[in-house]
Amino acid sequence: MSTTSINADQELAEKLQSLELSQRPEGSAVGRFIYWAGVLFALAHIYFNTLGTLPELWVSAIHFSGFALICSLMVPMVRCQTAAGRRLALMLDTLVGIAAVFCSLYLIGFEDALYERGVKFAQLDWVFAVCAIFISLEMARRTTGWFIPVMIVTALTYVFWWGQYIDGVFGFPGLSLETVLFRSYFSPEGMFGSIARISWTFVFMFILFGAFLVKSGAGDFIIELSRCAAGRFVGGPGFVAVLGSGLMGSVSGSSVANTVSTGVITIPLMRKAGFPAKFAAGVEAAASTGGQLMPPVMGAGAFIMASYTQIPYVDIISIAALPALLYFMSVGFFVRVEAMRSHADSVELDTRPIGEVFKDGWHYLLPLVVLVALLIYGFTPTYAAGISIISVVVSSWLSKNPMGIRDILDSLAQGSKNMATTAMLLVAVGLVVNVVAMTGIGNTFSLMVTDWAGGSLLITILLVALASLILGMGLPVTASYIVLATLSAPALYSLIAEIELISMMVAGTLPEAAQTIFLLVDAEKAALLMAPMTELDAQQMLAIVPDDFKGQLLEMAIAPETLAMTLLSAHMIIFWLSQDSNVTPPVCLTAFAAAAIAKTPPMATGFMAWKVAKGLYIVPLLFAYTGFIGGTTSEVLSVFVFSLFGIYALVGCMEGYLESPLNIGLRILSGISGVVMMWPHDELLFKLAGMAVFVLLFWYSRRQYKLQSVTAVAAG
Template identity: 30%
Template sequence: MADQQKFEVLSEDEQQRILEKYDPESATRKASGPTGWIIFFGLLAFSIFQLYASITQSIPRQILLSIHLGFALSLIFLLFPASRKIKRKNKVPWYDIILSLISVGIGAYWPMMIETIVNRVGTLTPIDLTVGVLAILLTLEATRRAVGMPITVIAILFMLYAYFGQSMPSFLAHRGLNFESLVNTLFFTSQGILGTPLYVSATFIFLFLLFGAFLVKTGVGQYFNDLALSIAGRRVGGPAKVAIFSSALQGTISGSSVANVVTSGSFTIPMMKKLGYRKEFAGAVEAAASTGGQIMPPVMGAAAFLMVEFIGITYWEIAKAAAIPAILYFSGIWIMTHFEAKRVGLRGLAKEEMPDRKDVLSKIYLLIPILLIIILLMSGVSVMRAALWSIIGTIVVSAIRKSTRIGFKQMVEALVDGARTALSVAAATATAGIIVGVVTKTGLGLNLANGLVGLANEKLLLTLFFTMLTAIVLGMGSPTTANYVITSTIAAPAIILLGVPDLSAHLFVFYFGIVADITPPVALAAFAASGVSGGEPIRTGVNAAKLAIAAFIIPYMFVLSPELLMIDTTVPYMIWVIFTAFTGMIAIGAGIIGFWYRKMYWFERIIAIIAGLMLMYPEGMSDTIGLGLFIALIASQIITKNKGKYKAA
């Protein structure tokens, strides 16, 4: 393709520096020597064990989860320093080696003692109690290092709530759990650390992270950029549209908004800046698009796999339901970048800046593994089997060309990279299990749901608004997986109490947990994008939130009109809902940017936004009025666009 140096693409070292600054999951040691080899083989063993467990499916659940936790904790203490400020952080200190060894013992305790533990039926010996306490403390510390402080603090607050239940206000009060009962619940039952969230990490999520690691080894990440350039590069504002298209594809191999921003943004952001986009706008486009990668089927964010267990439906049903909202989300960003490009007068890429189209199309086979996942899930194959076959498919497809072929060395590297990526997810889901255990044992979920509904006076829109705020605030400091676990247990039930389908309610909190990554004041994806673009972080976050306005509207739409999720609908009605929603996005996009066929006056922008909201609200009269305003506005724009006083600045 065209020489990428003309776009000043960030080097791998620069990308890693930005990742470490904004993404705790990337701030790992670079240990060498014997310790480095121990970590390497530990990660490799982790992946091999997980593959064996997935293929045979013969390991009892509690043993599987205990070993999964032991691997994750022991490797986290070797890889993640206690503080980023520690000097010589690449050297593993003695205390982390001890913590790692204790973690191995924690992971081995259930496999060695399972019959005894089961026979005691909740009665803990002093050794059990000691192991349980160590497991809880090590899980919290590992999560603090690998994921961040916010989710750790939230888990501690939940534990304090469980212990001091009798001292809580009336609607939150419960009998309280004594110390032994708390430890028993959190480590010796299936409701705590070794509960559903960690089970999803040890099965679905781990395999899909491995799938992503194998895809990366084929060079598919760069291919996504080339494919996006071929499709959108020559269009008005082409580089921004490349960023949107590329980031949507990158979401299939990256479960992190920040990682997606840095990897694809290191290429697309300099390209946007070169052609005239403001720093903050260029960063915002990438941040908004990269964040949306987690809601893009067929491989969505890790929390979507948790939804399979929480709701009790197939992953295919979730992916199918999320398809239309995801398309509307990316369409909204595409529309607004198009209007911004027209407003500023930006061109597309020159022919010599484009990759060779024939060469790009000759590598289209690299997308076969992603297509394979869709086919397998549609045919009813389990998520684990679909992931396993897709990994095999990736290896087979890569062999078509020497340049993409995955050899033995690359396979080993993929296994190691996949396990490394899974560490933070395992820690986050284990800590999320603490929260779920407390909520289940104390009945907090139902109490909070009733309280939320009462606060909203049983009004659905108000309940949705309060739930949205909860999800965004929690998401500002927690990874998507942990955020979803919390909101699905304490906020989603409030929506369900008002008659909303389970899938709509869970996708509602899932969406807003993800949107938190671009919502100021703590917008990690936007801040990472500003690190690449050189723009001002808060301004980048504000621009990203504006571009992703669809993400703030669409969840309300599919709660009010489940037809958008393909729930109990007819094809004609679904087509009508999609048409009005897409038309509404055009009007809202024009109103926010202030340009359509020409520059818009302030009152026209207000009318456009109102028309867009009315079109997006699924109701006959609202659609009729919105469509009338839309037609009037577009006619006015076309008729007056060439008049001098209306011309764009």
Template identity: 30%
Template sequence: MTYANFLKLLSAVLGIGYIAFLLQQFFAPMSPLMAASVHVYMATALVFCFQPLTFKDDKLPWLSRAIDLCCIGVTLYICYHYYTSTARLESRLEMIDDVLFADKFAFVAGLLMLFEAVRRSVGFSLLSVVIVFVLYGFFGPYFPGWTAFEGFSLDTMAELISMQTEGIFGITASTAINFVFYFVLFGCVFTMTGGGSVFIDLAMKATARLTGGSAKMSLLGSALFGMVSGSAVANTTSTGVLTIPIMQRSGYTKEQAAATEAIASTGGQLMPPVMGIAAFVMADMLGIPYVEIAAAGLIPAVAFYFALFVIVDLRARKTGVGNINAKDLVIEPIMPRIHLLFSPLLLVVALVAGYSAPYAAFVGAVIALLAPLLRKNTRYNLKEIYPMLIDTAKQMAWVSVPLASVGIIMVVATQSNLAFKFVEILSDVGTGNLYLSLLMVILGCIIMGMGLPTVAAYIIGAIIFAPALTDMGIDKLAANMFIMYYCVLSMVTPPVALCSYAAAAIANSDSSKTGFIAFSYALVIFLIPFSFISDPVVLWKGSIGAIMIAFAGMLVATFCWAVFLQGWLKKNLNWVERIIFLAISLGIVLEKSNTLLWFVFLGVAAVMIAWCWKSGSVKNKLAQA
């Protein structure tokens, strides 16, 4: 047996065992510490299997293989250690009972294995941040200024990070087990049984003959796929293979096509009912049902895609680029496959009916597995279940390892009082100017987002920034949603922009140019979160009437914001007109809905839109004459 085949076999055994272990938690859950420890280190071992070590000049292949096998062996031993030691760890008195040598070894070795798995799964960006926090925990007295503290001993670090349901076995691990797994399972099953292709065909059918239809197809397809995926990169790779070539053939450059798909897929993390992993973590951290998070995200997500849709439409009308070619309008009949949409429909119904998010996603996955069998044209071979399981295990490993490492950041930041110190500083600034504090939070989120996955950036932001915002009187949910929205930009923020990189790989475009173009498109998101602060009714808090009025205002504001950014509405706008549209959008967002001033801004918006439309029409007629 070759090494490659051996690794494939080992991946299959560990992957299926891992999925079986996670499924067991649904029917007969283990204790939190045992479940979290087995989950984290099985996921770590799978990363080593799925992403074997390679050197640029691999003259000693046996060395990389030996390292891989050593890492897998050590990781599985650590997994065994926690499995057999859980009863002792749960009964010991924290910070009083002795820390055994075996516990210290498991902590140090486990930390090294986790570091390497983070490096292989998401790169040095997150790894460097985690290492800085570990060093901060050990060498706190040597850090400058207000960041300095007394530091932790090896025993204390081991207890905080790896011997209780905090640190790597804390809220991030429990979220992965109790929430993320079921939605990842649902997304994998739904996509691999053909449901994803139905969404893409629906998007193409709906936008085929619209102005700028190729980009609008990307937006709608990514929004629909994002409803059940929640993963920006998976969204990009699944929809981008079809949408990016069509956009290129319609006149977009490679970078423009890739950037459009990247930002469209990024929005999938904001689209209910299945938002990104950060939304599950938010539900766990705030202690509120996930369905409330999904409801709160509905209006902002629609506004986000609406603004993108307006920008695409204005750009297409201005340049004449983006219409779908007739030869691309080959759509497989949808009605014979419409039953494949039973599962996402059932998932939404179950969430609205009040069932728990894991239950809704698990039942949705079962229906997604069974629905294709109803008709001959959609039936699959039972052999296809195996790649579904392996893909689910791989996606879970890639999600769980970074999540576990972020747990280290959480516990060090809180136990060292670093988060509390930052809250004091931001609160002092906020007493003078709330919006200055918000701008500082935005800057912090974007800086973190340049090197971290969305969920990592959100968790750090939630620890450091959210308490300060709530101290200023901002609603907890609004503060966390505000932070999450700016952290979502990490997917398209250079220099580390995973969505942009994935889209650039499909388009064979320059990844840096793609990232910067995608970030420029992402400017539409900058305005929306401010409404959470000034008018929390947009987070589905209030009567239906008030919510619908605020929703309409949000659409007007995002339309005006898009017009300002694009600089075109039936004609090229001068700077005075653009600034007026900017002022209108800011006024609607920063003013509470249903007030006199708010309605004045809406009235001015109507006047400006009518003026630009009429003057643009006259100008075009004169040009044609």
């Protein structure tokens, strides 16, 4: 594809991406203000993350006010058809933005005065605290709809009003409104707390890094490289979608951004090759969803996960790489099967030789190399992102279109605009997280989920998946992950850790320190721990340990590094399941965006994307029951390889097709072989047998395809 064509497609993608939010033209006075405000605010954030020494609470407040001002002007309160109506709306939006600025200035200027009064609210404290919360609600409403504001209002009123009228485990005696407002506005645990801090540090710097990469031309290079690498295979345009979305995801970490940037190229190509339009849109949506799973950015999820688990960011992205690859391969299997079934032959993509493309664009990879190298060397993610931004500019000087001052300013402005809605979302969700911390409802919810599941890890995962789907109807992926992780991660962590504990009890290797817990509960039964026991006996013994003692028991029995990986597994399960809202009807924005490009029915496209994205449900089970996270290198590679074949076998079972049609018996056999390969057991012979069965099925299917081809040629 020519550079002119790629640039035209990129322009269309940017228009599609901004269509839903931006209602004011960039050339207008408001557009110019947003541009320069974005430039200045991006520079301010770079300062905050490098040389700045302001208190974190103040920086979080500045972060909120600046992006509230930008967002209020980018996304109008109402859409008006008349000029007078638009002027009035602009005045109201400007007032909202200015009010947000004053809320932050008041916090910075009068925080000390509040503490000097013994944390007793003055009249203006009430005014600005309420105003800040209402602005946060309004910004969330504009960018994501009514779900988040309603959820926040419900959470806040639960604390000071209606929680006291509830009986049972969810009853809460209540706090005063003054206390709730203090903890929400002035406290470093509320809307300007840890989630806001993640927003102005990690998330902003990486979104800015992505904006610089795209402006430098790296996005065009990624798409063209993907076309050269995968475009000449059977069903190549489908593989271009998978590969291109994966590589773009490593830059943007946004599923919708991936869809509109790669979909305008890949969906028409897939249709031209012979893929059904609905399938082409579904593949693009499913592949773009993987962008949030693909290191190094992973949306905002990796940064929030690092904050929750206290596991270094670089460790998280290194562990997430193979699971992300497994997901993209699973989407690729659907592409291969549909290509064979639909006879979607490769189309001429008008690409240059891959060596020539790489020779012209190899420098676009340098910033990613710098980023990964700095992270591995031990630098903080924000510092690594800052140096990588500089490396983007420097590496662009090796290209035919070096970045100049105007390009740098455009990147700064675009990074701020890309961040505006995300910043408002994260600040707003911080209010919900604060309520969970204030009330202890997270522990209550975790205990309730465990009780409903009857101690079953599988049922717990199913409940979390159901909750993620329901939350995903109204919450973006990042918000859904934050809420679910806050509520259900403790339950998942405990159940996964108990599997390890039971295996130690079965083997008779429980440390003596941990045995003292059982001695306190039942000294007679504790004597049985000295020797190996059956799994059922171990489960029964563990059941007699009170919940209050189980956390201490796990810490005594299991090594700290193993517990850390167990906690990461719990968060990874929730993070992966949170992605399903992108591709699962009735609300699946990524699938709807792909449907708009393909001109297919949105709901039907959503169901197709849901089918193609089955890896979102399979891989979390591997996190829970295997050593895919935290295992030895051989364990991780073994799980990866067998799961790769296993998922392909399950795809064949679901589709009734590999290289040629499978009858009902062969479909069942393919499904059984897939389950055997992924079943959490250590019997290597069984897994090898399952793999052998699938390889024979594939060979038989391929042979049938060749026979059919020969017959067709002879008949022709």
